[in-house]
Every structure is written in structure tokens, then in C-alpha cells.
Amino acid sequence: MIIKQLSIFLENKGGRINEVAKTLAREGINMQAFSMAETADFGILRLIVSDVEHAVEVLRKADFAVMLTDVIHAQCPNKPGGLAEILDKMALHDVFIEYMYAFSEGDTANIILRPTDMQKCIEVLEK
Amino acid sequence: MIWNQNKECMSIDQMHDLQGKRLQKLVKKVYHSTPFYRKKMQEMDITPGDIRTIEDIVKLPFTTKQDLRDNYPCGMFAVPNSEIVRIHASSGTTGNPTIVGYTRNDLEIWQECIARCLAAYGLTNNDIFSVSYGYGLFTGGLGAHYGAEFLGATVIPASTGNTEKHVKLIRDLGITGIASTPSYALYLAETIEKMGIDVKELKLRTGVFGAEPWTENMRREIESRLHINAYNLYGLSEIMGPGVAYECECKNGSHIAEDHFYPEIISPDTLENLPAGQKGELVFTTLTKEGMPLLRYRTKDLCSIMEGECPCGRTNVRISRIMGRSDDMLIIRGINVFPSQVESVILGMPEFEPHYQLIVDRINNLDTLQVLAEVRKEYLSDEISGMLALKKRLADKLKSVLTVSVDVKLVEPNSIERSSGKSQRVIDKRIMK
Ligand SMILES: [Zn+2]
Numbered sequence: 001m002i003i004k005q006l007s008i009f010l011e012n013k014g015g016r017i018n019e020v021a022k023t024l025a026r027e028g029i030n031m032q033a034f035s036m037a038e039t040a041d042f043g044i045l046r047l048i049v050s051d052v053e054h055a056v057e058v059l060r061k062a063d064f065a066v067m068l069t070d071v072i073h074a075q076c077p078n079k080p081g082g083l084a085e086i087l088d089k090m091a092l093h094d095v096f097i098e099y100m101y102a103f104s105e106g107d108t109a110n111i112i113l114r115p116t117d118m119q120k121c122i123e124v125l126e127k
Numbered sequence: 128m129i130w131n132q133n134k135e136c137m138s139i140d141q142m143h144d145l146q147g148k149r150l151q152k153l154v155k156k157v158y159h160s161t162p163f164y165r166k167k168m169q170e171m172d173i174t175p176g177d178i179r180t181i182e183d184i185v186k187l188p189f190t191t192k193q194d195l196r197d198n199y200p201c202g203m204f205a206v207p208n209s210e211i212v213r214i215h216a217s218s219g220t221t222g223n224p225t226i227v228g229y230t231r232n233d234l235e236i237w238q239e240c241i242a243r244c245l246a247a248y249g250l251t252n253n254d255i256f257s258v259s260y261g262y263g264l265f266t267g268g269l270g271a272h273y274g275a276e277f278l279g280a281t282v283i284p285a286s287t288g289n290t291e292k293h294v295k296l297i298r299d300l301g302i303t304g305i306a307s308t309p310s311y312a313l314y315l316a317e318t319i320e321k322m323g324i325d326v327k328e329l330k331l332r333t334g335v336f337g338a339e340p341w342t343e344n345m346r347r348e349i350e351s352r353l354h355i356n357a358y359n360l361y362g363l364s365e366i367m368g369p370g371v372a373y374e375c376e377c378k379n380g381s382h383i384a385e386d387h388f389y390p391e392i393i394s395p396d397t398l399e400n401l402p403a404g405q406k407g408e409l410v411f412t413t414l415t416k417e418g419m420p421l422l423r424y425r426t427k428d429l430c431s432i433m434e435g436e437c438p439c440g441r442t443n444v445r446i447s448r449i450m451g452r453s454d455d456m457l458i459i460r461g462i463n464v465f466p467s468q469v470e471s472v473i474l475g476m477p478e479f480e481p482h483y484q485l486i487v488d489r490i491n492n493l494d495t496l497q498v499l500a501e502v503r504k505e506y507l508s509d510e511i512s513g514m515l516a517l518k519k520r521l522a523d524k525l526k527s528v529l530t531v532s533v534d535v536k537l538v539e540p541n542s543i544e545r546s547s548g549k550s551q552r553v554i555d556k557r558i559m560k
Contacts, residue, residue, distance in 0.1 A: 007509040009502070011539050037511050041536050044511060063541045065502070069509040098510055114509070 002118065003073045006047040006055060009065040012038065017045060023062050029055050033112060035101035046101070048073075048112060071114050074125055078109040086111065086125070093124045130246035130278075131239070134386045135441045142442070146181040146389055149414040154178045154187065157420055160205040163198055164188070164422060184389065184412060185400060189423045192225065195365060199223040203419050206230060211418055216264040217364045227266070227364055228418040234273070236415060237367055240384045241274020244373035247382070247439075248333050248358045250304050252279030255330075259293065259307035259315075260338065262286045266368025267338050271306045271360075274370060280304070287311060290318045297329055306335040306360070306369075309345050313481055314545045316352040326354050335360045337369050340428075340449040342467055344474030346378075348481045359448070365424055366411050372446055380433045380445030387415045390444065391423065392432050395453055403432045408453060409446065427453045457487055457555065459494045459531045466552050469498055472524050478506040478517055482543040488556040497534040498525060501543060 010016045017036065024031060030050040037044045049055045052068070059066040076082040083102065090097060098114040115121035129135050137145070155175040157164040167188040168174065177186055195203060200223070204211065211228040229237070250256065256275045260267025268286060275282045283302060285293050294315070296302060307315070312334055319326055331353060337360035349357045361381050362369035371388050372381035383390050391400055392407040401407040409428045413420050429452065433445040451465035458464070466485055473483050480501040488495045500521060508514050518535050525533040544551070 005509075007507075009507050009514070009537075009539060011537075011542070039511060039515065042514065042538075044509060044514070046509070063539070065504055065507055065540050067504065067507050067509060 001073045002070050002122070003048065003112075004052045005069045005071040005112065005114075006049060006052065006059070007067050007069045008045040008047065008059065009067075010043050010045055012041050012043055019062075020045060020047075020059070020064065023058055023064070024049065024055060027054060027058050029058070033101065033103045033110065035099070035112075037099065046071075046099075046112075069114065070118060071112050072118065072121055072125070074111045074113060076109050076111065078104045078107050082109055083111065089124050089127065090115070090121070093120070095121045095124055128246045128249070128251065129440065130243040134384075135243060135382070135443055137386070137442060139442060142385065143181050145386055146414060147179070147183075149386075150181055150184060150389070150412065151175070151178055153412070153414055153416075153420055154422070157205055157422065161203060161420075163194065163202060181389065184391070184423070187412075187422045189398065189410070189425055190421050191425050192365070192427070195225045196223050200226045201228065203421070204228050205420050206417055213269075215266045215269075215364055215368065217266075224264075225365055230417040233367070233416055233418050236387060237270060237370060238273045238277040240367070240370035240387065241271060242278040243384060244360055244370055245275060245278050245280070245304075245335070247373055247375045247441075248304075248335060248356070249376065250275075250278065250280060250333055254280040254303045254333070255283065255300055256280040256304040256306070257283035257285040257293070257297065257302050259285045259287055259305055259311055260369075266362070266364040267306075267308075270362070270368035270370060271335070275306075290315060291322060294319050294322055294324065297331055298324060301330040303330050304333040304335065305331060305355075306337075308338045309336045309341040309349060309357075310339065310545075312336060312349045312353060312357070316349070317545070319353075326352070329354070331355050334358065337361055340451060340455075340467055342471045342474065343448070344471050345481065348474050361446070361449070363426055363428075365421065366413055366426075367416070371411070375437060375439040375441060377437055377439050380437070380447055382437065382441050382443040382445050385443050387413065389414055390432065390446065392430070393425075401431075403434045406431045406447075406450060409449075429453055455553070457485070457496070457553065459487065459496050459529075462529070462531050464496065464529050464531060468528055469525065470552075472528050473498075473500055473521070476521065476524070478503060479521070480540065482545065483552065484543050485553045486556065487553065494557070495534060496529075496531060497536055499536050499538045499543060501540050502537055504540060 033048040035046050096116045100113045102111045158175045210230050212231050213229045215227045217225040258271045262268030334355045334357040346357050358374045360369050361372040372383040374381050389412040391410040395408045409426045410423050428449045430447045430449050451467050473479050474481050484499040486497040522535040
């Protein structure tokens, strides 16, 4: 399933992630998953939230550099080898992954994928 | 429109003649009224009688900012206090401010010079004109104000600060022209965008910008964001204030009101006069100033005198854009770097906001130059590789223009301080150490 992810450009300075979290918390927006990619002086915070439009609005108002990115949300059983199975499929069909991160809820593992080719990735997952 | 056909379009011979006569009178005056100049001229073994034509100006002594400081507060005044009707002071960051005194006649000439500028930008008595220079000791506010009134425009003394209220007035009063620093113009554009107002619905069409050096790319940026024509207004408080030189509709160099201000370009090293077209330090002699006349004042502004006639019909000489100030120049690992070069690169790339900052430091005995740049939100990438590529593209461009390597730091939008006055674009930490 294609979902919208928030990507926020942040300078590497103390407390910026915390400020994002606080801004969302004040508005009652829940962060369901996030990952941070960093370089020496900046990073990109990637977020899955409960209310995308509202989150974009409040973050923009607070002068955060936020953009929306399409990502794929996939699920697999939360057990050893669950993720490997999906990644094997991707490799077999030459689908390249720019980045991915995961979070689990009970028996299910949720995976957020950003492939270079969205359509192909979905087709492969459905096989 | 040409405000003062007689002076702005005077034949070159007539102008030299007029300048020569005015210089003779000026030198006589300062020799007898300003002890500083009498002493200098005596040291150089010259008397007022040695000055007969404008070409003789090279025999006269220079005046520097330091001379003004040494004669603080009123040592350079050439008239008694009873004839001074106004005083302005420049913002000296260190030491004494520079005090400038004006007689009634000086103020009349000033407003007439400003009227020449505003008319050249196409403004008339039908315009509603807001002055967003700081009012007060700084010459920008009151200078532009009285000049615009003299032109007959409806003047709004908006000054700086409370930009949202200013935007409201621009919209509700139908303000057509504005004078400010170029950085304030960008700040104004951002405020208009933030308030959700469509700039095309405003009547604003002419912008008059000065008090800090700016580039052609900055002009394009301001023109497209505010939907106006942006013109350069040059001046400095020691000489008078804004109105010493101004662009015409050609936007190609600024005409000097040379019946009042005689320009020379000198080499800052040899102090010799340089021919037209060559870049050097701009020097002015105030031919008609009464309150605080100056001989050959070294402005530290670097530019050249342009050759050839201007299609607008004015014969007054033009100066090129100010390429920087000799005291703005940074020396990074032995190489001369001007902040205006960085500005021109950043404003030439659509990926970046027109706000930037230079941070100079010395680490392990090596000068470092870091440039902070804000990425426009349309060009942000979700991928690290995309952002790193953008960073490298800017670093490569800067390196090729400046010939020194630059550490580019991409920063968050709106994180570089916006300024309503002169913005602090350079932080040189070497000075603090
Ligand atoms: Zn012209």
C-alpha cells in the first residue's frame, strides 16, 4: 500500500527532533514510526503520522522544512526470516531500495520501503 | 522623466567649467574656515590660488574616515553653529560616530538631488511613496523623505519594523513606490507571501534600493518577487546621504549628480587617478556643500567610471555597480573575497533562498570560509544523496568563482536572521580571536 511519509530536513543541532515531536504532540498527532538519516551537518527525519495533512500544516507553520514522500507500507509476520523473505523477492526482481525502516506491533512487522520504482515494487509484493 | 534638464544634460565642457568654478570657491572657503584643511594644504605647500580648473583637483589632499573621527565631533564644519540646521551621524561600530552637519542650503540641494533620482525611476507627484529606511540619525530615512516630498509624491514615513502593518498599508493605501535596503525588500516579499497576499494585486511598481551593496542577481530576485522595477540609489552620509548617484531607466550604471559631487577613481595603493573603465576606489569632492565640505573623500567603495553616453540623454557620468568596499574585502588564505561574489552565486541558483551568511575563521593557522545557505522548499530532497549533491554543486560553483574552497552548510529555511536594516552577512571570527 502506498502511504504518505513526512520528510523533514533538519540541521544537526541539539533538540531539533525533540522540537518536531513537541510540535506534533501539542496538536495530538501521533508518530507511528520514524527514522533519521544523517550527515555531519544535516539530517532527514522520516515520519509516519496519524494525520498527515494536519501534521504538514503545523510543521510548516513552525518553519520546519517538511515535504511529503510516497512510500510503501508492507507487512509480514513478526518472526525470524519474515523480512528476509520480502527482501529476497525484491532482489530477485531487481527492485532497488533507497531506504527502509520497520516497526512491529504484536505478531505483525510493519515495513516502510522507499524503492526507486514504486510500481514495480508493488507488483513484486503482490506476487 | 528628467527632473533638472539643465544640470543633468549639461554639455561636458560646460560641466567642467562649472565644476572648476565651484572647486575654486570651495577650496578658498575650506582654506579659511577649516583648520584641518588649511594645515594639510600648508604641509603640501599649496594655496587656493593654485586651483584654477577642475583638473587641478589632483593637487589637493585626500580626506579619510579616520580624519573625520580625529576631528570628532564638529572639527570638519566650515560654518558657525548658527548656520547648521540639522545633524546626522553614521553608525560607527567602533569608536566615535561620524557627525555630518547641514546648512539650510545643503538640505535644499539634498532634496533636489533626491527628486532627480526619483524622477529618473519614473516616479511623479501622482505616486504614493513609502520610505522604509530607518528614520533618525541615519541619513536614509529623512533624506529620502524630504526628497520625495519635494517631488510632490505622497510620502509614508513607514521606517523599518512592523512589516505586517506596512504590508497592510501598501495594500490599503495603494502605495506605488518604496525606498529601503535590498535586504528589507526581500523580507517584505517574504512577509507578503506569508500573509497570503498576492503581490500582483498590489499597486507597488517601483523600488528604490540603497545603503548596502547589491548585485544584479539580487535585482532580478527582488523584481520578480515584488513585481516591481528595482533601481539603485547611491549615497553616503559623509558626502550627503542617499542621492549622490542614481540609476536611470537603462539600469546600467548610476549617474552622479556631478554638479555637486565631483567623482574620481583612484588606485587604493598608489592613490593615482585611474582612467575610465578601470576599477578602483571612489573618491568624492563636495563642490557645493556648506556645512561640512570635504575634499577628495575616500569612500572605500570599489567601482569604475563608465565610458560612453547613456541612451537616457543624461550627460552626467555614470559609475558601475559597487563591487564591494575595500573594508568589506575578506582575505582568505591570501585571496581577496567579496561577499558580493558569494551573493551572486547563491542568487544565480534557483535552489537557494536569497539569504546567506559567511563565517570566516582561522583553524590550525588556516583561514576557513563557511557559507550558510537555505534550500528552497521546492528543491528539498527526501534523500541524503540528493541533498549532498546540491551541497556539492554550490560548493563547486563558489570555488570556481572565488578560487578558494568553501565549506557549504545547508541550513533550515528561515534560520538565517532576516534584517530590516543592513543585514549582517559576514561573521569574521578571526577578528574576535
Ligand atoms: Zn542614463
